[in-house]
Amino acid sequence: MLRYNRLESTTDVLVSNSSSLGYGNRRGSATVSGNFGLNFAGSNYTIGENDYSIVGEWNSIVKNNMSNNLIIGYSYSDESRGAINQLFPFVDILQGSTVYTSFGSEPFTPNNELRYGSYQIQDNFTWDLGAHVFTFGVAGEKYHSENVFFPGNKASMYIILLRIFMRMQITISTLSLVTSRPN
Numbered sequence: 001m002l003r004y005n006r007l008e009s010t011t012d013v014l015v016s017n018s019s020s021l022g023y024g025n026r027r028g029s030a031t032v033s034g035n036f037g038l039n040f041a042g043s044n045y046t047i048g049e050n051d052y053s054i055v056g057e058w059n060s061i062v063k064n065n066m067s068n069n070l071i072i073g074y075s076y077s078d079e080s081r082g083a084i085n086q087l088f089p090f091v092d093i094l095q096g097s098t099v100y101t102s103f104g105s106e107p108f109t110p111n112n113e114l115r116y117g118s119y120q121i122q123d124n125f126t127w128d129l130g131a132h133v134f135t136f137g138v139a140g141e142k143y144h145s146e147n148v149f150f151p152g153n154k155a156s157m158y159i160i161l162l163r164i165f166m167r168m169q170i171t172i173s174t175l176s177l178v179t180s181r182p183n
Helices: 162-167
Strands: 002-013 045-063 066-078 081-083 090-095 098-103 113-128 133-148 156-159 169-172 175-178
Antiparallel strands (some): 169 175
């Protein structure tokens, strides 16, 4: 008998609320501050849930009173993060002490990777002596994983005042953003 399972999916996740890079507290809390920062959709990220497994089972009869059961399997998972947009320095813009808006690549996503897998084997030998049944077996597993976390490999900054940002002219390669002071 052979069984194979496969799941390939991604989940959209809001930008991290951590203050270890940038200002943090980007989503606020109605009970704490009553203010909610609004980030651009490109600042969010995805988490993959890609799982694969295959298991084989072989049952055999050695004699009328002896049998063997062998199970061998392999499973692999990839839960790496993915950026929704092209990589761009992450910026928090504050109004007072509250995050007003955020844009750029989420600072913990690039190269945040988690992959792991395992081999399993189990072999059981059963001997039926009439009044007693004996089972002898062995089981083993080999696990391997790789976890990469490289926070902040793109620039991260925050601008203290919204009005300062509104007066800025930012030019990055071919992208030019010019804003004027609101009335």
